Amino acid sequence: MAKIIVQGGVPLRGTLRVQGSKNAALPILAACVLVSGVCELENCPDLSDVCAAVRILRHLGCVVTRAGDRLTVDARAVIRAAIPDDLMREMRSSIVFLGSVLARTGRASLCTPGGCDIGMRPIDLHLSSLYALGARIHTENGALRCFAPGGLCGTELCLPFPSVGATENILLASATAKGTTLLRGAAREPEIDDLICFLNACGARIRTTGAGTILITGVPALHGCRHRVIPDRIAAVTYMTAVGTAGGDVTLTDTAPAHYLSVIRVLERAGCRIAFENDRLRIQSEGRLCAVPRIRTLPYPGFPTDAQAAVMALLATAKGVSVIEETIFENRFHHVRALRRMGADIAVNGRTARVKGVRRLRGAAVAAGDLRAGAALIVAGLGADGETVIDDVHHIDRGYEKIEACLQTLGARIERSADSGSTEPEQQYPLRLVPLQRG
Numbered sequence: 001m002a003k004i005i006v007q008g009g010v011p012l013r014g015t016l017r018v019q020g021s022k023n024a025a026l027p028i029l030a031a032c033v034l035v036s037g038v039c040e041l042e043n044c045p046d047l048s049d050v051c052a053a054v055r056i057l058r059h060l061g062c063v064v065t066r067a068g069d070r071l072t073v074d075a076r077a078v079i080r081a082a083i084p085d086d087l088m089r090e091m092r093s094s095i096v097f098l099g100s101v102l103a104r105t106g107r108a109s110l111c112t113p114g115g116c117d118i119g120m121r122p123i124d125l126h127l128s129s130l131y132a133l134g135a136r137i138h139t140e141n142g143a144l145r146c147f148a149p150g151g152l153c154g155t156e157l158c159l160p161f162p163s164v165g166a167t168e169n170i171l172l173a174s175a176t177a178k179g180t181t182l183l184r185g186a187a188r189e190p191e192i193d194d195l196i197c198f199l200n201a202c203g204a205r206i207r208t209t210g211a212g213t214i215l216i217t218g219v220p221a222l223h224g225c226r227h228r229v230i231p232d233r234i235a236a237v238t239y240m241t242a243v244g245t246a247g248g249d250v251t252l253t254d255t256a257p258a259h260y261l262s263v264i265r266v267l268e269r270a271g272c273r274i275a276f277e278n279d280r281l282r283i284q285s286e287g288r289l290c291a292v293p294r295i296r297t298l299p300y301p302g303f304p305t306d307a308q309a310a311v312m313a314l315l316a317t318a319k320g321v322s323v324i325e326e327t328i329f330e331n332r333f334h335h336v337r338a339l340r341r342m343g344a345d346i347a348v349n350g351r352t353a354r355v356k357g358v359r360r361l362r363g364a365a366v367a368a369g370d371l372r373a374g375a376a377l378i379v380a381g382l383g384a385d386g387e388t389v390i391d392d393v394h395h396i397d398r399g400y401e402k403i404e405a406c407l408q409t410l411g412a413r414i415e416r417s418a419d420s421g422s423t424e425p426e427q428q429y430p431l432r433l434v435p436l437q438r439g
């Protein structure tokens with residue numbers, strides 16, 4: 001299996017274009033199922049999760065082609081309503097196909113995604129909302145069968161927690177339902193706005209009528225459109241933490257700083273110098289950063305749980321004590337063990353991590369426990385002394401487009417190697433696998 005190898009201690013400099021948003025692209029791809037026409041999606045990142053969504057679309061009967069960052073989805077001939085387990089299990093967020101397949105075909109048959117490394121991830125809010133919209137749902141041994149033979153009907157819904165995925169499924173199920181749906185307590189993430197923007201470009205009638213309230217007036221059918229996916233805010237934040245940790249001066253382009261102001265504030269507080277205008281952001285970091293007393297992950301516009309791991313990696317060497325509370329997922333501290341192996345001083349008590357900054361981290365052999373934990377280890381490795389070898393990089397490939405190539409353009413000494421079988425993550429100081437390119 002491939003590994004990523006990082007030689008730390010090299011400041012990052014230059015300009016980097018930020019990829020399109022994974023978490024916006026995935027529900028938009030699911031939304032294409034609703035459209036009896038052709039949709040062109042620009043700025044669609046080339047990632048393994050997007051490839052998994054494309055495989056589902058093709059299985060359902062869509063014709064999907066890619067040219068550069070443009071995906072074309074022709075969903076005129078959707079013929080299937082069942083998604084096989086192996087395709088569902090490739091990507092947990094494939095549950096977002098439930099709403100669109102049900103709305104398009106009147107039925108949907110798929111397996112429940114189950115728990116994952118970062119927590120139980122139940123789908124009760126998805127199912128109860130679809131039920132309220134008229135779906136009849138049977139679950140048996142992890143198999144989920146939904147029917148709405150007479151079509152779905154708009155209704156009033158209130159989510160007790162602003163689940164991103166449940167909000168997306170409600171939007172997909174109600175865009176072509178009969179009547180009007182009023183959703184309160186909806187998620188407010190930028191990716192939700194992008195899905196609404198896409199659906200409206202296809203002829204839907206959806207408007208947000210206040211914080212967390214969405215009014216969806218069902219339309220009989222949707223038509224094709226061209227849409228540009230928003231920039232990936234978590235990828236942007238990851239590259240910013242890399243600069244904060246390794247030091248340097250980097251400008252991000254094709255980014256939307258307004259989507260991650262909560263993280264910008266935290267990084268400024270830690271001592272990074274940040275300036276932004278329109279779709280560009282410049283971050284400068286030199287010397288040792290300082291701790292941030294308290295960070296709490298929260299639904300948007302609060303501090304994003306997806307940025308928690310990378311920011312913890314940055315704070316691992318910041319002067320003083322930082323406290324990070326994870327309120328969204330129950331098991332999202334996978335990176336702590338690996339950061340400790342690199343010399344970090346982090347104590348976890350339930351959902352709270354106390355990070356006492358050490359002067360330097362040292363390279364080690366570690367494994368990516370999940371997508372954002374893996375990216376955090378790259379961030380840590382870029383600022384560490386010596387070599388960090390990161391295993392299980394398929395997790396990282398789910399969400400980052402050519403992450404090592406992006407960092408190389410900034411001068412980082414990072415590369416990917418095929419496994420030679422010589423290094424185990426347990427080793428404190430692994431052997432070097434391949435010579436790194438210098439300069």
Ligand code: UD1
Pocket residue numbers: 022023024026093119120121122123124125126127161162163164165166191305306328329330
């Ligand atoms: C999405 C993002 C993920 C991000 C998360 C929170 C995608 C593909 N993924 O995941 O990167 O970390 O939002 O911002 O966009 N919950 C329930 N019942 C439900 C649904 C959710 O209890 O029916 C709970 C979850 O277990 C979790 C919390 O709500 O504790 C947040 O989940 P949710 O907002 O739904 O996240 P996802 O859509 O899965």
